[in-house]
Amino acid sequence: MQKTRFIKDKTAQAIMFALTIISILMVMVMFVGLYLKSASVLEEHSLWKLLTSSEWRPMKGEFGFLPFIASTLWVTFVAILIALPISLLTAVFLTEYAKSYVKKFVFPALDILAALPSVIYGVWGVLVIVPWISKHVAPHFMDFSTGYTVLAAGIVLGVMVIPLLVSLFIEVFSSVSMELRECSLALGATRWQTTKKVLFRRTYPGIIAATVLAISRAMGETIAVLMVCGCVIGIPNGILEPCYPIPALIANNYGEMLSMPMYEAALMFAALILFFVVLVFNLISRIVLYRLEKRLGS
Amino acid sequence: MKVSTTKKLRESVAKAFMWMAMFIVFGFVISVIWTVFSKGMKAMNWDMVSKLPGGGFYIGKEGGFLNAIVGSLYIVGASTVLGLIISIPVVFFLNVYLKRDSKLAYTARMAFDVLFGVPSIVYGAFGFTIMIYFGLRTSLLGGIIVITLLIIPIFIRTMDEATRDFPRDILDASFSLGATRWETLRVVLRQIAPGIATATLLSIGRAIGDAASVMFTAGYTDSIPTSLSQPAATLPLAVFFQLQSPIPEVVDRAYAAALVLTVIVLILSISGRLITNRFSKNKI
Amino acid sequence: MIEAKELNVYIKGNHILKNVNVTLPGKQITCIIGPSGCGKSTLLRTLNRLIDTTEGVKLEGKVLVDGQDILSNDADVTDLRRKIGLVSQRPCPLPMSIFDNVAYGCRINKMFNKRRQLVYQVQKNLKAVGLYDEIRGRIRTPAARLSIGQQQRLCLARSLAVEPEYILADEATSALDPISAKTVEDLFVSLKGQYSIIMVTHTLRQALRIADHVVFMYLGEIIEQGPAEQVFHNPKEELTQKYLAGAFS
Numbered sequence: 005m006q007k008t009r010f011i012k013d014k015t016a017q018a019i020m021f022a023l024t025i026i027s028i029l030m031v032m033v034m035f036v037g038l039y040l041k042s043a044s045v046l047e048e049h050s051l052w053k054l055l056t057s058s059e060w061r062p063m064k065g066e067f068g069f070l071p072f073i074a075s076t077l078w079v080t081f082v083a084i085l086i087a088l089p090i091s092l093l094t095a096v097f098l099t100e101y102a103k104s105y106v107k108k109f110v111f112p113a114l115d116i117l118a119a120l121p122s123v124i125y126g127v128w129g130v131l132v133i134v135p136w137i138s139k140h141v142a143p144h145f146m147d148f149s150t151g152y153t154v155l156a157a158g159i160v161l162g163v164m165v166i167p168l169l170v171s172l173f174i175e176v177f178s179s180v181s182m183e184l185r186e187c188s189l190a191l192g193a194t195r196w197q198t199t200k201k202v203l204f205r206r207t208y209p210g211i212i213a214a215t216v217l218a219i220s221r222a223m224g225e226t227i228a229v230l231m232v233c234g235c236v237i238g239i240p241n242g243i244l245e246p247c248y249p250i251p252a253l254i255a256n257n258y259g260e261m262l263s264m265p266m267y268e269a270a271l272m273f274a275a276l277i278l279f280f281v282v283l284v285f286n287l288i289s290r291i292v293l294y295r296l297e298k299r300l301g302s
Numbered sequence: 303m304k305v306s307t308t309k310k311l312r313e314s315v316a317k318a319f320m321w322m323a324m325f326i327v328f329g330f331v332i333s334v335i336w337t338v339f340s341k342g343m344k345a346m347n348w349d350m351v352s353k354l355p356g357g358g359f360y361i362g363k364e365g366g367f368l369n370a371i372v373g374s375l376y377i378v379g380a381s382t383v384l385g386l387i388i389s390i391p392v393v394f395f396l397n398v399y400l401k402r403d404s405k406l407a408y409t410a411r412m413a414f415d416v417l418f419g420v421p422s423i424v425y426g427a428f429g430f431t432i433m434i435y436f437g438l439r440t441s442l443l444g445g446i447i448v449i450t451l452l453i454i455p456i457f458i459r460t461m462d463e464a465t466r467d468f469p470r471d472i473l474d475a476s477f478s479l480g481a482t483r484w485e486t487l488r489v490v491l492r493q494i495a496p497g498i499a500t501a502t503l504l505s506i507g508r509a510i511g512d513a514a515s516v517m518f519t520a521g522y523t524d525s526i527p528t529s530l531s532q533p534a535a536t537l538p539l540a541v542f543f544q545l546q547s548p549i550p551e552v553v554d555r556a557y558a559a560a561l562v563l564t565v566i567v568l569i570l571s572i573s574g575r576l577i578t579n580r581f582s583k584n585k586i
Numbered sequence: 587m588i589e590a591k592e593l594n595v596y597i598k599g600n601h602i603l604k605n606v607n608v609t610l611p612g613k614q615i616t617c618i619i620g621p622s623g624c625g626k627s628t629l630l631r632t633l634n635r636l637i638d639t640t641e642g643v644k645l646e647g648k649v650l651v652d653g654q655d656i657l658s659n660d661a662d663v664t665d666l667r668r669k670i671g672l673v674s675q676r677p678c679p680l681p682m683s684i685f686d687n688v689a690y691g692c693r694i695n696k697m698f699n700k701r702r703q704l705v706y707q708v709q710k711n712l713k714a715v716g717l718y719d720e721i722r723g724r725i726r727t728p729a730a731r732l733s734i735g736q737q738q739r740l741c742l743a744r745s746l747a748v749e750p751e752y753i754l755a756d757e758a759t760s761a762l763d764p765i766s767a768k769t770v771e772d773l774f775v776s777l778k779g780q781y782s783i784i785m786v787t788h789t790l791r792q793a794l795r796i797a798d799h800v801v802f803m804y805l806g807e808i809i810e811q812g813p814a815e816q817v818f819h820n821p822k823e824e825l826t827q828k829y830l831a832g833a834f835s
Contacts, residue, residue: 013482020395023388024406027454028413034420034428041431093323101320104641110324112575113331119571120334120564121511123538127545127560128334131341163330182639187678187741190636191691191748192668194309196316201694206681217419224421226514227542251423251514258430258518275427282419290412309664309694 035279042273045266054273060237067270069277074239075154075247079229080222082158082243087165088215094166095173096199100185118167126231129160134232142244152234155243160228165218172217176210177203209296213289220285224278226251250274335564342561345554351562355524355555364551367559370540372526376442377516377534378509381449382502388450389457390498397465398473398490399483411462417455425452426515433519443530445520452515453505460504464497465490496577503574507567513538537563587612588633588752588784589650595628598642602628604806606647610799612782615774617797617814619787620829625806626786630754633784634670635663651752668695670752671745676761677737679729680744684721687729687740688712691748711747715739715773735766742773753777755785759792771796790830794818802826 045054045067057068098107138151180203188198204211234246235256254274260267350366392410400407429448438444468490476486491498513536521533522543537559544556588610595603603625610616618626631637632649635656648655656666668691680687688708691697698704712718712725717739721732729740738758745753755774759767774783775796787793793800793814800817802810802825810817810826821827 009482009485013484016391016484017395017399020391020399024392024395024410027388027392027417027458028410030451031413031416034424037428037431038424090323090326093320094327097320097324101317110327113328115571115575116331116335116568117327119507119567121513121538121567123511123513123541124334124338124560124564124567127341127541127557128337130545131337132333163334166327166330183674183676183678184680186636186639187674187680188690188694189639190634190667190672190674191694191744192664192666193691193694194313194664196313197309197694199316201690202680220419221421224419224423226421226423227538231542231545251421254423254427255514255517258427272427272431275424278421279424282421282424283416286416286419308696 035276035283038272038276038279042269042276045269045273048266058239062264062267062270065266067266067273069250069274071237071239072248072250072253072274073277075233076223076249076251078154078240078243078247079157079161079233079249080219082154083161083165083222084215084219086159086162087169087218090162091166091169091173092211095170095177096203098170099174099177100195100199100203114167114170117163118171122164122225122227123231125160125164125228129156129228129232133159137244145244149244150234150246152232152246153244154233154240154247156232156234157229157247157249158243160232161222161225164225164228165222168221169214169218172214173211176207176214179210180206209293212296213293216285216289216292220282220289223249223285224251224282226255230255250278338557338560338564341557342564345558346561347558350555350558354526355552365555367535367537367540367544367555367562369524369526370535370537370559371562373442373445373520373523373534374510374537376527377445377449377520377536378506380446381453381509382506384446384450385453385457385505386498386502389454389461392458393461393465394487394490396462397468398486414455414458414462418459420455421514422452422512423514426518429515430518438531440519440521440533441531442520442527442534445516445534445536446530448515448519449509449512452512453509456505456508457501460501461494461497464494464501468493496580499577500574503570503577507570507574510536511538511563511567513542537566587652588782589648590629590632591648591650593629593632593647593649594645595625595632595637596644596646597628597640602806603632606806606808608801608808608811610782610784610801613779614798615778615783615785615796616799616801617785617787617793618801618803619790619793620803620809622788624803626803627756629803630672630756630784630786633752633754634667634672635661636667636672638663668748669750670754671748671750672754672756673738673741673745673758675757677734677741679732679737679740682729683726684712684717684729684732684740685725688743688747691744695748697748707747711743714746714777715743716769717743733766735762735769738762738766738770739773742770746777750781752782752784755783757786757788760788790832802829804829 048065049067054067054069055073056070057066058070059066059068060071094110098110102110133156134151136151137153137156138149141155142149142151184202184206185198188202189195193201229249230252233249233252235248235252236246237248240247254271257267257271351371352368353364353366354369355365355367396407396410425448429444429451432447433439433444472489472493473486476489516536516539520536522535522539523533524535527534540559541556541563544552544559547553590606590608593603593606594601606629618629620626628637632645633651637643637645645657647657649657651666651669655661680690682690685708688711689704692704692707698707709718712721717736720736729737732740759770762770771792774785777783778798797814800812800814801808802817804825810821810823817826818830821830
């Protein structure tokens with residue numbers, strides 16, 4: 005009897021161990037898999053040229069990713085620009101100022117934003133944001149715009165990222181003890197002074213780490229961006245220009261991938277770039293948190 | 303009292319900005335929901351959820367998107383089951399078998415964090431290469447595999463957080479009674495059952511709404527797949543593809559599909575929240 | 587002088603302070619004594635209206651600080667808090683350097699125009715709590731690295747730097763080791779000539795040592811108050827006698 009129990013325990017342990025190891029290895033497997041698939045395009049072109057050239061002519065075997073990289077950067081920048089202040093203020097309001105009944109309304113609203121699928125945001129973007137830009141924003145600056153622009157993608161992406169940022173900020177702010185705030189208030193500081201000089205000072209590693217995480221999430225977002233970006237190849241010159249971020253590139257062209265082997269490798273390389281960037285940002289976020297917390301002596 | 307007034311002025315200004323931010327957030331939520339519901343309700347009728355699209359999914363005017371509903375159900379259902387089978391043992395292993403500060407646990411959690419953050423399109427691209435390697439074409443099976451890969455990190459992350467708060471004393475009590483770790487699992491299971499339920503709802507919500515990963519792997523079709531090797535339609539792709547059609551009836555189908563998708567996701571989200579709220583009162 | 591008249595405090599419906607009428611004389615050390623949970627801290631936090639931060643709080647009655655009712659709607663709360671300093675039980679250094687900690691109150695209240703004046707103020711108050719010599723050369727380092735006893739003295743210096751008239755101390759020495767506790771206690775005694783000090787103390791012995799005026803509370807009510815001599819040696823109420831005799835903690 006005793007032996008069977010022992011065997012059961014050990015077998016279970018072995019299986020679980022195996023599953024865990026396999027899961028860890030997935031990261032490497034994915035990286036290696038994508039790398040192998042991009043091998044042919046990497047052999048023919050130097051990494052530098054791939055990343056900095058703007059010539060995108062798959063028929064001729066020229067793959068310059070710069071327009072797509074630039075588009076991704078532009079769109080992410082606009083998104084964070086919109087999302088960061090709104091999220092920060094909302095999070096501060098919820099942790100420092102709001103009474104419970106206000107929270108009862110706001111948290112469900114944030115939950116809804118967080119749960120909505122990407123394609124729904126895309127639909128909203130196409131029906132609301134794009135026409136708004138085309139009719140109300142662009143006419144101030146140019147003759148004509150379809151509305152499918154960096155700005156549209158940035159706004160949609162920004163809204164998608166807000167719930168993530170707010171929940172991360174709230175987590176960070178809540179970890180600061182009430183006593184610390186009371187100390188500042190007891191000296192005659194207003195709530196905002198306390199927030200600025202005590203709370204932010206204490207939590208800025210967390211704020212940075214959260215933002216880095218949000219950036220990496222924004223960079224990988226596909227469908228919503230695809231629907232409103234315009235999908236025009238070229239480095240955008242302003243936020244009212246159309247663009248073509250990397251995930252949109254991959255999604256749009258997977259059908260034609262199989263016709264040209266190099267094309268497939270190029271798109272896999274694009275996926276590899278994304279994977280790599282997310283990996284790096286994840287690590288950066290962790291390191292920032294670790295280093296700065298150490299320095300603050302907490 | 304000049305000092306007081308500057309302080310107070312700044313405070314009022316800050317408060318004003320905060321209220322503005324809140325209104326903006328609410329404004330967005332209402333705008334999105336309103337758009338989906340108003341367009342969707344107009345287009346919605348019983349046919350939508352009970353019929354297949356009539357001939358050529360960009361062109362056929364009649365019918366609904368039953369193909370997408372069933373396709374999504376198949377894929378999400380299978381992936382959830384597979385995902386649970388793989389994730390629960392891993393979470394147990396990390397929290398019950400391994401010591402709290404073991405290096406393996408740390409590395410594993412870090413790996414899962416990375417996998418959690420990988421965009422779904424990368425999963426799609428990777429899944430695609432795997433499929434090609436094994437000679438599969440876009441199929442139901444492909445979709446299931448990729449979605450499973452996608453939701454495993456979500457499962458593990460959510461359940462891990464729920465299990466980390468698990469009081470160590472209960473484990474010790476069980477061990478000191480002579481139970482093996484495998485037997486102690488039942489105790490743990492009961493305690494974290496709500497956590498598992500929430501994780502499941504969260505993952506289903508994520509899985510059913512994801513388009514980028516199934517694009518390459520499950521493909522799209524007008525019919526309901528009858529075997530694992532046939533392509534399958536999914537709700538998000540039903541919205542995406544049909545929205546681009548020049549025919550208004552098809553576009554209407556897209557809106558209706560968007561409505562159905564949104565309603566499903568909202569129900570899942572609310573249920574998840576209710577479970578967390580209800581059960582957090584009973585936790586030790 | 588601080589007077590409370592018919593003060594009632596409710597927190598989430600619970601009646602915490604019941605019909606409190608108390609007079610706290612100026613320029614003395616007043617000790618508020620009583621068993622745990624009798625409302626001492628609540629009373630203290632009402633005096634500088636830090637109680638406002640608690641959810642579900644309702645205040646009734648009047649609290650007159652130098653003749654002005656601080657519970658009225660147009661009372662200037664931030665200004666009040668500057669006038670009444672607070673040292674809490676656990677030392678709470680702000681996440682900044684020692685210098686910035688002490689200077690914090692001065693800066694937010696914009697007390698000085700010239701940097702020289704600020705530096706002088708910081709030094710003066712660090713000397714007053716006996717920290718200045720101990721931290722020579724370390725004044726720009728994070729305050730979190732000080733020992734607990736030093737941190738508590740830092741908190742005191744911080745409160746003094748805004749030039750309050752009253753100092754509230756909520757069991758300020760209970761988290762410290764005996765030596766630091768003694769140092770802090772002695773500090774309070776030395777300060778009583780310039781400031782009115784109101785201390786909540788959990789241990790009777792501390793009150794016996796340093797109190798000039800005593801307030802005894804039990805279950806949210808003031809049982810007895812008066813000069814230390816009188817309350818300790820000639821208590822009027824039976825409850826007070828029991829407490830002093832050590833019948834309950």
